[in-house]
Amino acid sequence: MKTITVYIGKEDRTLAETFREFYEPYAYQGTLEGNLRESRKLKKETMACRFCKKSRAETTFSQDTHLISKLLGKNTYYSHDECDTCNQQFRLFENDLAAYLGTSRVFNHMIAGTSAPGFESANGQIKIKKKNDLIWLEKKGDRHDDLKIDLKNGKAAIKMETQLFRPENVYKALLKMAMGILPEIDRPDYNAGFKFLLHMENYPELTCFKRALLTETDIVIARPFAQLFKKLESVTDERFPQHLFCLSVGNLAFQLALPGHREFHGTTLQGYRMAIAPYIQLNSAEPHDGVVRGRKVEDLRSTEQKSNDHSMHFEFPTENLAAVQLDFDIGELFKNKS
Ligand SMILES: [Zn+2]
Incomplete structure (x- = not known):
């Protein structure tokens, strides 16, 4: 297992202490390392799409598919189990995410x-x-x-x-990346979550998940990275989701809870509780304090087009x-x- 040393600014230490009582780091995906050859090789052996579950007989796997959208910054890390149909579909949502980010993609x-x-x-x-x-x-x-x-x-x-975007599509783009780094062993638990990603209209009970906690910082990172956190086994409170996803891009960090876990599905009607992850600085050689400007919850439920000022x-x-x-x-x- 690869260990990464990170830094957490002084302003987030209390938050980090609390967060660690509930969650532990589970998966990480950066965009710096390239894997095009391996992903192409693996793709030839992929039997079914991670997202729509269609088999090779029902869909194709010929495109190079990014795990973290390339619209968030040039990156050379590719997935091997996303089919071409899903790729086309998700690309549309990623355009909404890019529009949502607006000037931030330029300045950062x-x-x-x-x-x-x-x-x-x-x-x-x-x-x-x-x-x-x-x-x-x-x-x-x-x-x-x-x-x-x-x-x-x-x-x-x-x-x-900014250019017009649909908040729900922004959510879909974020959720796609979250489901994209979910380890194989957890995937069967999230059948409802994957279906929700592709057909949100069929899962009104999961609507409360369509939001993201947004952290704005003074640090700007060159390449996006994603992390998955897993609920500790010692946490018995069912209102906490099994997995949390964090995506750092530019001067922003998005956090969302993974919807549709088998054991968590029933409790969502009562609402869920979100433990706030601290802002993680990957460059521990150059640590900074006091960089978190603020946090807010973005409501991403709407399917109506809007723009950000x-x-x-x-x-x-x-x-x-x-x-x-x-x-x-x-x-x-x-x-x-x-
Ligand atoms: Zn697919």
């Missing part, structure tokens, strides 16, 4: 030498691109005030709404302001590498 892009995904506001008036330390903001057209810069007083305001306001010093004539085409800089 950390991998040097590669361009961040671009952002375009819902009305198409503001575009943002980032490469290395350079952030390029483009305002389309003059007849709107989505971008206001007051050079005299040193103030700027950018009005931005990612407007920004900032101030800048006005002395020594200078306009610079760039001697190169900035558009080309972003074009040459995808």
Whole structure:
């Protein structure tokens, strides 16, 4: 078994103590290590899809499928038991997750030498691109005030709404990754959970699971990682779910409870209790304290389209302001590498 040393900021230590009375680390998946060859090899031997349970005779396994969505950052870790049909389906949900994250995917892009995904506001008036330390903001057209810069007083305001997304699809994208790292031995216990992921409309009693605890931090991580926690055997309170899933991406960490466990199904009608996992810093060589900005619960039940307000306001010093004539085409800089 591989051991990972992590750091927990001082602000989260009490939380960590409490959490450890209920849960223990169970599975981990980073996105740094590549496994394309192995996953392709394993895929040839896969008998059935982890998600829809269809056999090779009923579906195909020819696509390379990411365990953690590549929209959350370039990654080279692939799964071997997701069929092509499910992959197509989940890709749609991942687009909603990307829209939900909005500007965060641009500003928190950390991998040097590669361009961040671009952002375009819902009305198409503001575009943002980032490469290395350079952030390029483009305002389309003059007849709107989505971008206001007051050079005299040193103030700027950018009005931005993310592209539309369906909260329920954001939840599905997160849940798919959670079910994706669930070890083989636990899968039979989650038959209802897998069915719920594919056909939520058939499981109204599990609706209360469609939410995520969101932790926002001052730390930005370059590559996403996911963890699964398992309830300790000593915990007899049935209101605590068997497994919790945590996904760290950029400056955010999502936490959700895995729905539809065989032994837990009946208690969900009374509601479940969520122990809050501490924010885990993988880079224990460079520990930080006081990085957790806040936590909130995101309600992801709605199937109606909405957008997040990612407007920004900032101030800048006005002395020594200078306009610079760039001697190169900035558009080309972003074009040459995808
Ligand atoms: Zn499938």
